[in-house]
Amino acid sequence: MKLNIAVLPGDGIGPEVTKQAIKVLKAIALEFDHTFLFKEALVGAVAIDEHNNPLPDKTLELCKSSDAILFGAIGHPKYDNDPSAKVRPEQGLLKLRKELGLYANVRPVKAYDTLLDKSPLKREIIEGTDISIYRELTGGIYFGEKKLSEDGNTASDLCEYSREEIERIAHLAFKAAQSRSKKVTLVDKANVLETSRLWRRVVTELAKQYPDVTLDFLFVDNAAMQMILNPKQFDVILTENLFGDIISDEASVIGGSIGLLASASVGDKYAMFEPIHGSYPQATGKGIANPVASILSAAMLLEHFDLHDEADLIKEAVEKALKLNVTTPDLNTIYDNISTNKVGDFIADFISHPKDSNHNFTNIHLGQSTII
Numbered sequence: 001m002k003l004n005i006a007v008l009p010g011d012g013i014g015p016e017v018t019k020q021a022i023k024v025l026k027a028i029a030l031e032f033d034h035t036f037l038f039k040e041a042l043v044g045a046v047a048i049d050e051h052n053n054p055l056p057d058k059t060l061e062l063c064k065s066s067d068a069i070l071f072g073a074i075g076h077p078k079y080d081n082d083p084s085a086k087v088r089p090e091q092g093l094l095k096l097r098k099e100l101g102l103y104a105n106v107r108p109v110k111a112y113d114t115l116l117d118k119s120p121l122k123r124e125i126i127e128g129t130d131i132s133i134y135r136e137l138t139g140g141i142y143f144g145e146k147k148l149s150e151d152g153n154t155a156s157d158l159c160e161y162s163r164e165e166i167e168r169i170a171h172l173a174f175k176a177a178q179s180r181s182k183k184v185t186l187v188d189k190a191n192v193l194e195t196s197r198l199w200r201r202v203v204t205e206l207a208k209q210y211p212d213v214t215l216d217f218l219f220v221d222n223a224a225m226q227m228i229l230n231p232k233q234f235d236v237i238l239t240e241n242l243f244g245d246i247i248s249d250e251a252s253v254i255g256g257s258i259g260l261l262a263s264a265s266v267g268d269k270y271a272m273f274e275p276i277h278g279s280y281p282q283a284t285g286k287g288i289a290n291p292v293a294s295i296l297s298a299a300m301l302l303e304h305f306d307l308h309d310e311a312d313l314i315k316e317a318v319e320k321a322l323k324l325n326v327t328t329p330d331l332n333t334i335y336d337n338i339s340t341n342k343v344g345d346f347i348a349d350f351i352s353h354p355k356d357s358n359h360n361f362t363n364i365h366l367g368q369s370t371i372i
């Protein structure tokens with residue numbers, strides 16, 4: 001298969017983790033005889049620095065003319081600490097999601113057997129957790145009208161949803177549940193918010209089309225608690241934009257590190273693949289950022305094109321890396337010198353020589369990876 005992939009490394013650790021995902025995709029292309037062509041463009045703070053625009057037209061055009069987008073991370077402390085900044089890096093990502101119509105953000109959360117003791121949660125609570133979060137991505141309070149009074153003392157953000165916006169992602173969530181454990185949990189705040197009541201009504205009606213799937217409801221405050229108390233009760237979680245943002249960071253604790261969580265943002269026409277973590281400015285350039293979320297996002301990209309054997313091999317390589325402690329310091333209590341780059345090397349190397357990974361592990365330690 002030939003794929004044109006737009007690469008938007010973005011800010012902070014974005015470029016270093018994305019580099020590993022590309023390395024892994026190149027190993028896959030070689031192994032399975034595919035042609036993946038990568039073209040880079042600027043987004044976020046780096047784009048503001050260069051073009052005074054977090055999403056330059058050129059970047060958007062590249063995304064629209066590509067088959068898929070691989071996204072790194074966005075954000076810079078100089079904007080976080082300046083509430084009066086008119087242009088912000090995050091606007092680049094939000095505009096990208098909106099312009100490309102990426103309304104469904106799929107975030108898988110899994111407890112890896114080899115990492116059960118790395119999570120701050122108890123092993124018996126998280127063991128076997130396998131959740132797929134369907135977060136609505138182009139509506140709600142993120143995109144509603146924003147107001148700030150002239151004296152700067154009153155502000156508001158409008159939260160709005162339409163039936164159509166709810167239906168299109170709900171269909172995807174129900175379809176996903178059909179090939180999983182057949183349960184959808186709608187997370188909302190229907191005891192307070194009108195938009196949540198609309199979600200409940202629309203999703204309840206739509207559920208009739210999926211009689212094999214059970215639908216239940218949780219208020220978001222309770223869901224936040226349940227995620228820690230009993231995450232195994234969840235199969236597919238369907239939720240609106242802001243609740244999905246919060247609950248998915250919380251869920252990342254189950255896996256042991258936010259550096260493991262990948263995501264796919266899909267619409268009717270375009271698809272973008274991005275780790276759920278941020279730009280982690282404190283780690284930039286230090287080689288300590290976990291590239292696994294970016295690498296697993298690349299696996300989701302392959303799944304999107306029905307390249308399941310390829311995606312499975314990446315996942316197998318990641319599991320092998322986790323098992324052998326070829327991981328960055330966020331997950332490693334044994335070796336303290338395994339860099340972002342070494343993790344990428346190991347995973348790419350495993351893909352090229354799956355039978356020979358212990359040997360390659362030694363080579364990587366000696367700086368003699370067979371991957372150039």
Ligand code: IPM
Binds near residue numbers: 094278
């Ligand atoms: C995410 C991020 C973004 C969001 C930020 C960077 C705008 O937190 O993808 O979860 O809030 O959606």
Ligand code: MG
Binds near residue numbers: 246
């Ligand atoms: Mg987030």
